[in-house]
Amino acid sequence: MKFSQTLAALLFCMLPLSAAALDFGKIRADEISVYVQDLETGKVLIDHRSGVSVNPASAMKLVTAFAAFQALGKDYRWTTDFKSPAPVNGDTLEGDIYWEGSGDPVLDQDGLIALQQQLRDKGIRKISGQLVLDRSLWGEVKNGKEFAADAGETYMTPPDPNRLAYKVVAVKAERNPAGDVVWTTNPPLPDIRLDNQTTIVPSTAECKSISRYMRGRYTGGALVISGNVPETCLSEALYVNMLTSQDFARRSFINQWRAAGGTISDGLKVAVTPSDAKTLATLQSKPLSEILADMNKFSNNLIARSVFLKLGQSKDLHEALRRADSAVKLELGAAGVDTAHLVLENGSGLSRKERLTAKMMGQLLEKAYFSGYKDEFIGTLPMAGVDGTLKTRLKQAGEKLVLKTGTLKDVRALAGYWLGEQPKVVVVMINSPQADTYLKDMDRLVSEIVLPGGKSWVALDASCEARQDV
Template sequence: MIPLQSLSAVSFGRLPPNQTAIYVADLKTGQILYQHRADVAINPASTMKLVTGYVALKQLGPNYQWLTQWRSDAAIENGTLKGHLYWYGSGNPVFDQRDLQQMQAQLQAKGIRKINGRLILDRSIWSNTGSADNFLADQNEVFVTPPDPHMLAYRVWWLTIATNNQAQPVVMVDPPLPNVVVQQQIKLHNHNIPCPSVRHFVHTKFDGVTLQIQGKVPASCLKKSWFINTNKLSAAEFAAHSFRAWWQQNNNDIGFSIGTLPKNTRVLASHRSKPLSDIVADMNKYSNNTIARTLFLRLGEKRQGDTIYNAKALTLQTLQQAHIDTAKLQLENGSGLSRKERVSARLLGQLLQSAYQSSFAPQFISSLPIGGVDGTLKTRFKNTGGQWHLKTGTLKNVNALAGYWIPNSSTQHPLVVVAIVNTPGNHVADLDILVRSLANSYHK
């Protein structure tokens, strides 16, 4: 491999060189092959998730699991829990409705059919959940859903078009939340037309009390599902109402409140998340901000003091111990959903090199989207033989790619490639061309 010797050898195309940062290194020799503005502080957008994922895997290990527990200090008599049930919020970012139902099944397996007390949510695990400032315009979007000790199914409803006994379309709501009135006026379209998305035919509105669903759907929409954000409910309300929805189907209803787990309680139901390596893959493949922010909080939660401060300190310490240049690092929430966060191309490049040599390299590399295959790269880098493993990043005025080019031939060396542009406009296509050209310039 022969490094390019001058800026003129790289074609930036329509990308402004003075707003673009590049770092390319040979993973076999460790040699820096090309760098341009590699030490400038830049907004990384979602390539910041590489930092959070790296530190989490290094500190917690690929097999780490979140443990969610329901506990009580009350006796069980004649099928009745004679007191409160406590849900200690673990912050598990991938806890879903089926997990909740499985935990309720554990209660029933212990003979519990009725709860005389309340569902008490202990939310004390974090001192705060941090910020993602200046995204008010996106407040109704799921991608800005903040982390929460009682995160459940990303706080969304799943809706499915079904048919009733009269063969008329109806919408099934999962979960069927209590205290929410569902008003729906759904008709069947006379024409048999395609249904690429139910959202094209159905309008929904939720005001916190009433869910209104209206539309006319073709037969091709039957059995199709979509989701809506329940942002009019807090995460705690959504979790508690979901518990009530499933519990009261076969048992009694139960109220809820916020409280503190008392001493000397016993576990009545528990759930372990899938391994951290799989959760990091969910985060990176689909650029999930809620997971990333939760991971960041997890780094700071086991110490006294402010959770975010602790997370920032541990992140900085971990990177510095790995001899990664942190001079330009600025952290807000560890997800890249931030107007404040900054890295350098060198930091990301060195981090990727360190991860490639680490004990968790297989899990880290496989967590990244593969060009033309999956995640946020499914429609990009097509026909490249699965050689590109890259984290994407997109914000207003930011387009970023950072990851690996891993050749199919043993005669070629794998590369670290980081390319980030901070300038107005959508530069995805131009960035893809630049990144591919960088690899083409170096391999034989």
């Protein structure tokens, strides 16, 4: 009897789950697509509506990441230049300084300060002219009208030639040597009144997120901050999306320069950099592989849209979008991925138009797994219970389960890999008016797919035979 039970358990471990055997919980079978493939044998283990065209939400970022690795290479970097045709006399630049933007999606205040330090290293302390933004790349990029209600949210910040720090001001409080609470902003904003309506509350509890206790908004020309802020949240930054892209770049450049002791004329110009301008400072971004990790782990729409436009290789916005669509499909097609149902708009998933199939996503993941950039691609994905958008989900699975999430109204998606015993491609996509109520059932389903018996996450590290006793 014991032999027969053991044999049955072993046979169970060898059998793939069939779509018919899947427990969708409350999820309607006609509202979910599932595609699972064994990466060692290539065998498709589960295929449920994998050929149906669906909205993947932010899982679409995997498509953009794949095409970027293919077309640009994992070591690609954006370059930002400060230039001027004006001469330098003594410590003075006798004219305007041009910010020639490349659309670097991760240029931050530290990067801006590093660029300005290069100016000081050349002996420049005074700029007699103004800051000039070269916006010949793309110009103004707008958001879709269908997301107008979310216009003020940070995740809606669009790409921009002179994008800086996601266009957010970091606000934080610290105690000075006298024990007084001092509020600061980065960048410095001496011309904007800080209306402090906060109360500092004594506390010894860990500050997990200052946004739980504090709010910030820009209204009537003032930055208003409010809330009851625990003592332990001091030194934690609250990020406030404010100002236009051009005004944010202007204030950041001028105020950072002046804060370091430099002088520059007020005002802002927009013009193309003169052909005879000399490069005074230059900065390269971190490599593409690291930028794509920021994009996928935290589902950053700005990065995804910027990378998509970069794939378009055109200064004209509409032409860049058209070429990017073609470039992505070309790279996927050349790799053997079927793009017949692929519909692109901006490559981020922040779209009601974008579409693909679970099978296409599965093919893409398989190709990436066997590519020369396998480790870098996998490294961009959130790890279950560890980081990114999966930090609080599927915790028991741990770092062996890496999945890109996707969330929109009426859409939930997970796509990536199980990297434990019997590695798998896992794709689960839900398009339903009830999608937000299906999250727990979705996670239970993924748990069962990656490891039979995993639904309850009991004895996850035990052998397959042992799990049959649960």
